[in-house]
Amino acid sequence: MAERAARRCCLGWDFSTQQVKVVAVDAELSVFYEDSVHFDRDLVEFGTQGGVHVHKDGLTVTSPVLMWVQALDVILEKMKASGFDFSQVLALSGAGQQHGSVYWKTGAGQVLTRLSPDLPLREQLQACFSISDCPVWMDSSTAAQCRQLEAAVGGARALSRLTGSRAYERFTGNQIAKIYQQNPEAYSHTERISLVSSFAASLFLGSYSPVDYSDGSGMNLLQIHDKVWSQACLGACAPRLEEKLGRPVPSCSVVGAISSYFVQRYGFPPGCKVVAFTGDNPASLAGMRLEEGDIAVSLGTSDTLFLWLQDPTPALEGHIFCNPVDPQHYMALLCFKNGSLMREKIRDESTSGSWGEFSKALRSTAMGNGGNLGFYFDVMEITPEIIGRHRFSAENHEVPAFPRDVEVRALIEGQLMAKKIHAEALGYRVMPKTKILATGGASHNRDILQVLADVFGAPVYVIDTTNSACVGSAYRAFHGLAAGTVVPFAEIVKLAPNPRLVATPTPGASQVYEALLQRYAMLEQRILSQTRGPPE
Numbered sequence: 001m002a003e004r005a006a007r008r009c010c011l012g013w014d015f016s017t018q019q020v021k022v023v024a025v026d027a028e029l030s031v032f033y034e035d036s037v038h039f040d041r042d043l044v045e046f047g048t049q050g051g052v053h054v055h056k057d058g059l060t061v062t063s064p065v066l067m068w069v070q071a072l073d074v075i076l077e078k079m080k081a082s083g084f085d086f087s088q089v090l091a092l093s094g095a096g097q098q099h100g101s102v103y104w105k106t107g108a109g110q111v112l113t114r115l116s117p118d119l120p121l122r123e124q125l126q127a128c129f130s131i132s133d134c135p136v137w138m139d140s141s142t143a144a145q146c147r148q149l150e151a152a153v154g155g156a157r158a159l160s161r162l163t164g165s166r167a168y169e170r171f172t173g174n175q176i177a178k179i180y181q182q183n184p185e186a187y188s189h190t191e192r193i194s195l196v197s198s199f200a201a202s203l204f205l206g207s208y209s210p211v212d213y214s215d216g217s218g219m220n221l222l223q224i225h226d227k228v229w230s231q232a233c234l235g236a237c238a239p240r241l242e243e244k245l246g247r248p249v250p251s252c253s254v255v256g257a258i259s260s261y262f263v264q265r266y267g268f269p270p271g272c273k274v275v276a277f278t279g280d281n282p283a284s285l286a287g288m289r290l291e292e293g294d295i296a297v298s299l300g301t302s303d304t305l306f307l308w309l310q311d312p313t314p315a316l317e318g319h320i321f322c323n324p325v326d327p328q329h330y331m332a333l334l335c336f337k338n339g340s341l342m343r344e345k346i347r348d349e350s351t352s353g354s355w356g357e358f359s360k361a362l363r364s365t366a367m368g369n370g371g372n373l374g375f376y377f378d379v380m381e382i383t384p385e386i387i388g389r390h391r392f393s394a395e396n397h398e399v400p401a402f403p404r405d406v407e408v409r410a411l412i413e414g415q416l417m418a419k420k421i422h423a424e425a426l427g428y429r430v431m432p433k434t435k436i437l438a439t440g441g442a443s444h445n446r447d448i449l450q451v452l453a454d455v456f457g458a459p460v461y462v463i464d465t466t467n468s469a470c471v472g473s474a475y476r477a478f479h480g481l482a483a484g485t486v487v488p489f490a491e492i493v494k495l496a497p498n499p500r501l502v503a504t505p506t507p508g509a510s511q512v513y514e515a516l517l518q519r520y521a522m523l524e525q526r527i528l529s530q531t532r533g534p535p536e
């Protein structure tokens with residue numbers, strides 16, 4: 001085989017819900033290698049579906065930690081077999097599904113430092129975990145612990161101001177509290193608790209990696225302004241918790257050099273740096289190269305907004321995390337459950353299942369839709385908590401139906417105005433330099449993106465985000481190599497492929513939507529007050 005040219009690079013890892021993925025990115029920021037191990041398909045013995053075990057109560061959702069360990073063994077062996085030249089790896093970083101937690105048994109730290117390069121990780125770490133099936137982000141079994149935590153710190157809004165979010169069932173602090181309450185023996189035999197991100201970093205380090213600020217912001221435990229653990233939250237969840245978590249670190253930190261295990265078994269250079277791993281969403285923000293004032297809109301099954309914020313306003317909806325690439329700033333995540341499934345339903349009902357007709361309906365109706373407004377939530381919406389379909393005429397009278405073209409525009413304008421209103425409630429503001437990055441299935445529909453540009457009053461770009469968490473992790477590894485210097489992340493990634501401009505605001509759009517957004521916000525509050533008590 002022709003000798004492969006030496007290619008200095010950084011690796012970006014993603015320990016996600018369904019697989020472990022890796023990309024290799026060279027100094028020109030080109031991705032030249034990628035590989036993955038899919039849990040359900042490649043590690044059948046663990047019996048997962050979608051990478052998880054959904055328990056009989058329908059609320060508890062876990063994943064086997066040894067599956068994640070074995071996936072790393074398998075993917076590294078695949079890379080070795082493919083002839084990947086590990087000696088060229090300057091640094092690596094990674095991402096993990098947010099909120100999940102790993103419980104290292106007393107003594108495991110010693111095992112990590114003394115791994116034999118002659119054996120796979122799975123064999124040597126077999127007995128190192130006090131909890132074998134780890135709680136993950138899909139778990140919703142900790143409602144009681146959420147209420148206890150909010151009560152301990154003065155309520156949901158107080159907790160949101162402190163940690164960036166009100167209590168959420170999937171957030172790690174509440175999961176730790178449940179384990180301490182329901183399995184105290186396992187908790188007492190736990191010497192370290194990692195997130196999935198810092199667990200993965202620990203494997204490469206050969207010692208416990210600290211939790212980074214950004215993923216740590218998804219625990220309901222970290223004070224996002226001071227970047228220290230909240231003693232009130234720690235105390236409300238479990239005893240002696242701070243010693244099990246260790247001190248959190250800035251996300252751009254170099255947490256150490258790669259363990260000799262990987263040097264001897266795979267040929268990594270001894271000086272290969274490990275940069276703190278972080279959550280998958282913060283890593284994706286890095287991969288999309290979001291900058292201050294930018295917003296990424298992922299239009300998928302559920303719609304997700306990634307915001308870059310300088311002065312966040314924590315609220316009862318959405319999540320504020322410490323920014324993964326700028327320790328002075330923040331990011332926010334907003335999830336809208338009624339995303340593409342709702343768009344597909346209206347497409348089927350109003351345009352005979354045709355996206356072409358759906359787009360025609362958008363093009364044949366004017367911005368503002370003649371004052372008609374719609375709220376379309378066939379499943380309970382997260383942001384805000386509303387269910388059902390609610391249509392309003394220009395006079396704010398609720399009506400039972402719209403003509404089909406009006407219905408299509410009312411759906412899309414409603415979904416996108418909700419995004420702007422709730423983003424602004426978290427402190428987001430469109431700036432002159434704002435770019436909107438659209439991703440996900442619906443980002444292939446240019447007519448939907450035109451409405452997005454009109455509602456936000458900003459240009460819309462599309463970007464390939466297939467491996468955004470991995471690529472963002474590789475970018476962060478390069479940034480970590482510059483650690484100690486004041487080189488901003490944007491400077492490190494300026495050679496990366498640029499997003500493609502797809503839509504710019506129609507002249508007059510801001511006048512139309514300024515008034516409509518106010519009406520939408522008022523009507524949303526009207527619906528909320530009709531369906532639940534006064535806001536907290």
Ligand SMILES: O=C(CO)[C@@H](O)[C@H](O)CF
Nearest residue numbers: 017097098137170280281
């Ligand atoms: O819970 C989430 C974010 O808060 C999910 O996006 C997980 O990070 C997916 F792994």
